[in-house]
Amino acid sequence: xxxxxxxxxxxxxxxxxxxxxxxxxxxxxxxxxxxxxxxxxxxxxxxxxxxxxxxxxxxxxxxxxxxxxxxxxxxxxxxxxxxxxxxxxxxxxxxxxxxxxxxxxxxxxxxxxxxxxxxxxxxxxxxxxxxxxxxxxxxxxxxxxxxxxxxxxxxxxxxxxxxxxxxxxxxxxxxxxxxxxxxxxxxxxxxxxxxxxxxxxxxxxxxxxxxxxxxxxxxxxxxxxxxxxxxxxxxxxxxxxxxxxxxxxxxxxxxxxxxxxxxxxxxxxxxxxxxxxxxxxxxxxxxxxxxxxxxxxxxxxxxxxxxxxxxxxxxxxxxxxxxxxxxxxxxxxxxxxxxxxxxxxxxxxxxxxxxxxxxxxxxxxxxxxxxxxxxxxxxxxxxxxxxxxxxxx
Amino acid sequence: xxxxxxxxxxxxxxxxxxxxxxxxxxxxxxxxxxxxxxxxxxxxxxxxxxxxxxxxxxxxxxxxxxxxxxxxxxxxxxxxxxxxxxxxxxxxxxxxxxxxxxxxxxxxxxxxxxxxxxxxxxxxxxxxxxxxxxxxxxxxxxxxxxxxxxxxxxxxxxxxxxxxxxxxxxxxxxxxxxxxxxxxxxxxxxxxxxxxxxxxxxxxxxxxxxxxxxxxxxxxxxxxxxxxxxxxxxxxxxxxxxxxxxxxxxxxxxxxxxxxxxxxxxxxxxx
Numbered sequence: 001x002x003x004x005x006x007x008x009x010x011x012x013x014x015x016x017x018x019x020x021x022x023x024x025x026x027x028x029x030x031x032x033x034x035x036x037x038x039x040x041x042x043x044x045x046x047x048x049x050x051x052x053x054x055x056x057x058x059x060x061x062x063x064x065x066x067x068x069x070x071x072x073x074x075x076x077x078x079x080x081x082x083x084x085x086x087x088x089x090x091x092x093x094x095x096x097x098x099x100x101x102x103x104x105x106x107x108x109x110x111x112x113x114x115x116x117x118x119x120x121x122x123x124x125x126x127x128x129x130x131x132x133x134x135x136x137x138x139x140x141x142x143x144x145x146x147x148x149x150x151x152x153x154x155x156x157x158x159x160x161x162x163x164x165x166x167x168x169x170x171x172x173x174x175x176x177x178x179x180x181x182x183x184x185x186x187x188x189x190x191x192x193x194x195x196x197x198x199x200x201x202x203x204x205x206x207x208x209x210x211x212x213x214x215x216x217x218x219x220x221x222x223x224x225x226x227x228x229x230x231x232x233x234x235x236x237x238x239x240x241x242x243x244x245x246x247x248x249x250x251x252x253x254x255x256x257x258x259x260x261x262x263x264x265x266x267x268x269x270x271x272x273x274x275x276x277x278x279x280x281x282x283x284x285x286x287x288x289x290x291x292x293x294x295x296x297x298x299x300x301x302x303x304x305x306x307x308x309x310x311x312x313x314x315x316x317x318x319x320x321x322x323x324x325x326x327x328x329x330x331x332x333x334x335x336x337x338x339x340x341x342x343x344x345x346x347x348x349x350x351x352x353x354x355x356x357x358x359x360x361x362x363x364x365x366x367x368x369x370x371x372x373x374x375x376x377x378x379x380x381x382x383x384x385x386x387x388x389x390x391x392x393x
Numbered sequence: 394x395x396x397x398x399x400x401x402x403x404x405x406x407x408x409x410x411x412x413x414x415x416x417x418x419x420x421x422x423x424x425x426x427x428x429x430x431x432x433x434x435x436x437x438x439x440x441x442x443x444x445x446x447x448x449x450x451x452x453x454x455x456x457x458x459x460x461x462x463x464x465x466x467x468x469x470x471x472x473x474x475x476x477x478x479x480x481x482x483x484x485x486x487x488x489x490x491x492x493x494x495x496x497x498x499x500x501x502x503x504x505x506x507x508x509x510x511x512x513x514x515x516x517x518x519x520x521x522x523x524x525x526x527x528x529x530x531x532x533x534x535x536x537x538x539x540x541x542x543x544x545x546x547x548x549x550x551x552x553x554x555x556x557x558x559x560x561x562x563x564x565x566x567x568x569x570x571x572x573x574x575x576x577x578x579x580x581x582x583x584x585x586x587x588x589x590x591x592x593x594x595x596x597x598x599x600x601x602x603x604x605x606x607x608x609x610x611x612x613x614x615x616x617x618x619x620x621x622x623x624x625x626x627x628x629x630x631x632x633x634x635x636x637x638x639x640x641x642x643x644x645x646x647x648x649x650x651x652x653x654x655x656x657x658x659x660x661x662x663x664x
Contacts, residue, residue, distance in 0.1 A: 014536065022537055024505060026464045027568075028557035028582055030534050169470055170460065182463040187583035189559060278506045278532070279461060291482050292510030293460040 007321040008210075008247075008254035008312070015203020016283075018318060020311035023202040025182075025281045032189045037204040039109050044211065049108070053101055057215065060133065061089050061096045065216075067223045067374070072342040077362040078369045082233065083345070083377040084220040086245060093348065093379030094216055094245045095126035099195055101212035103130040106193035113137040113192040117181040119146055119174035119241065120303035120350065121153025122379055123197030128162035130195075138162040141180040143173035146302045153383055171296035173305045174241070178280050198242025199310035202281030206310050210247040216376060217252020224374060232256045233374035235367065239263050239353040240271075240324065241304040243313045245378035250322060258374075260322035262313060263357040265332075268297030270309035271317045271324035277308075284311040300329045300391070301349040303379075331356035336381065336388060346381035349388075354378075409551035411452055411498040411526040411574040415609040415631070418451050424662040425575075425611060425631025426622070428638050428655050429454040429502065431472035432489060433481025437648055439489045444652030446495040449659035452574075453495070454529065454633060457486045457503035464504075464531040466586030468636040472643060483507050483516075487523035500527035500553060500574060505541070513541045517548035527551035527574040535568055542571065553577050556602055558594040569606035578602045578629065580612045586636045587617035591624055599629035619661035626662060634658060 015021045015037075023033055043049040057063040065088050070081040086094035099116075106114060114131045115138070118124030124140040131138030140157055144166045147154055157164050170176040178201075185194040199206045199213070217236075224233055236253050238246035240262035250260045264271060274285035279294055287295040287307035297307040309324075316322035332349060335356035340346050347355060354375050361367040381388075408416070415425055428445050432438060432455045445453050458473035458481050465473065483503070490499055501520060508516040508530070520528060528550055533541060535554065545552045551573035556565055558581065569576050580595035581588070595612050602610040612625045613633030622632045634655075641654055 023534065024532050024537055025534060026531050026557070026579075027534055027555045028559050028579060030536075030557075031559045031561060031564075169474070175461065179461050179463050183466070183584045186464065187581075189582060276509075278504075278509050280463075281532075283509075286506075288506070288510065290510075291484075292507040293477065294506070 006255050007316065007319055008251050011203065011207050015207070017312040017315035020284050020314040021203055021206055022283050023281060024278045024283065025202045026186055028186050029189060033202050033204070035109065036105070039105055040204055040208050043105055043108055049104065053104055056100050057097065061100060063089065063215065064219045065089055067220060067227065070343050073339065076342060077359060079358065079362045079367045079371045079373055081358060081373045081375060082224065083375050084216060084249065085377050086216060087348065087377045087380035091126045091129050092382065093122040093126065094213060094248065095123045095197060096129065097215055097248070098197065098209050098212045098244060099126040099130040102193065102195045103134050103136065106136065107134060109193065111191060111193040113188065114195045115139045115141070115181050115184050115192055116195045116197060117174065117177035118142050118197065119177065119305055120301065120348070121146065121150040121157070121383060122303060124162070124164070125153055125156050125160070127195050128157040128160035131162060132160045139184065140164045141167050141177040141184070143167045143171070143177050145172045146174070149387055150302055150383060173296070173302065175294065175297070175307055182280070198244040199247040199312055200242040200280060200282060200308065206282065206312055209244050210251055210312060213244050213248025214251035216245060216248040217250060220249065220374060221252040232258050233372045235259045235261060235371060235373045237261045237263060237354045237358055237373060238376040239304060239350045239378060240309060240313060241268070241306045241350065243310040245376050247310060247312055249376045250316070254321065260316070261357065262322055262324045263354045264324055264326045265297070265299035265301055265304040265353060266326040266328045267299045268304050268306055269326040270307060271313070272326050274308065279308055282311050284308050285314045300332065301353065303350040304353060325357050327353050327356040327360065331360060333388065333391060335359055345377070346385065347377055348379035348381045349384045351376065351378045409526060409549065409573055411500060411551050412608070414498050415451060415575055419609055419630050424626040425451045425609060426655065426658055426662055427452040427454055427611060427631065427633045429456060429633060429635030430642065431456040431458055431469065431476050431639055432486030433458060433476035433479060434472050434642060439493050440648040441642065441651045442493045443495055444648035445655050446497040448652040448655040450497055450655055451631065452498050452500060454500050454502045454635070455486065455490055457483050457501055457507055459504040459507055462504060464584055466584040466636060468640045468643065469585050472639045483511065487519055487525070490525060491523040498526035499524070500529055501525050502529040505530050505533040508541065513544040517544040517550050520550050521548040525550065527553055529553040529577060531555055535571060538571065555579055556598060558582050558598050562601065562605070565601060566605045569602070569608055572608055575609040575611050576602050576606055577633065578610055578612045579614045581615045583614065585614050587640065588615040591621040595625055596628050599625060603628065619658050622658055623661050
């Protein structure tokens, strides 16, 4: 008898997780996606590549990141919260795990220019960092609205040698930054690698990025078991925009009994309010109108301001293996302050969404007292301090 | 016409209205001119379609505006945003096409989400009912086209395939086999928009396409003026002209100005 396939296995030959995924790109990009698919599958099976990536993750990115118990927060909430500390990586978020892998792939494919979209700027900073490290050229596309609310990250990218292009079309946020990066790639595909920042886009990106991020979940599981005498957490929680930190975390626990919860911004809840569609190269769930025009997401968090979700999350939601919750801006601001006050950790606004759900669920009894929660602290809050100050004023 | 497998070849398929018209004109020694206009752009866009037909277009591409047009440069992005702001929807554009009552075959150009949202079968039927001959879907590559093509074939809507400078020869042949109407050769690596110089890649891709197919081969993307159109038609069967026309419309050309511009291109190709 064959064992049931893991709910987070490889996609099928067409790049689908269930009915989601695929490769809906202009013809110009099809050969490049195929080349990347082959390059990734060869590299991932190549021990030398894996060793080089592991060494970079250790010596440059600062892995493994620890897990941290939260005694004061846990006492306040009545559930036991442990954080996986991606905020402690170099550049301050989980994005570095993905970009180091993709930069290595770009090098392997002979491409010396990286382009990236960014919302909050964390992926842009990570890509600019990898480009500097590898001596590559780097262009980052960022919605004009985000350029304004994340001015510090724009400056960081420029210090790192990247060129930041403010995107003025459409909603001038993450969705439009992806459009503009795709347009650049259509013109530059022969020399450029598009370093997509989340588990989204055309095949093989959703799979590739999840595999590069699963180090988060794999480490966390081992660390948690070591700490808890072999026991897994009851609930795994992570925030979801496109969904890369959640996908990486879930991948480590998909074959355990742990409940998986992705937390979206209420204004960008693709699982809650989206319908199937084909945007940015993938079939997934998107906020859109009756005609199929994509709607604008709205969130205080630039990183979650995306009207879609990675196709594997759409699949996990359909399977019921993961559930997706939405929290509002006010809950997020409160969560931000609670963690700072109780544990001395300033979370980025994105993972503050995950914490906001834990707080709500602990209070309303969705999480029974004593529930063991593992939450991925996907990034640090330094970039958001000025914005939070303004909002609390 | 029966539902064919999407990778069937030229011997087993019916020839649609757009392809018949283009083949006939090519056989008569004419170079083919297909202008593009964004549907729903301005109150007079249907009159512009009529003016293009009167100016000697061999086919007309009508864009159904989409919120996230990744294959389009600034001009068509602007036109799409304006048309959407003016209330354009797939249904209103199709109603406009139906009301134009032109003999010139019309192809709609749009992004696949607008079709997927309505459903392949329903949208294929709506296109046919509006009198649309063909569909051009730049984000629906060969590997993903099967469900749509089955419905489009059944409804008698020709699906135009796009070939790019990066397309390998072996794949080019398969695109040509699946293609209906004409083979759309993307003239350069890049999004739609005017270019001051004709890209080297335009002639190269036209030549490669001509080697693998008997379908009319039209070059689009980066074809901006009469001299570029003429140069390409040394190799290709014709051209698609989009941004150069749409820019004029955005600047207020109106039906007369649009017809005049396409008339100039017509003359250049015929002389």
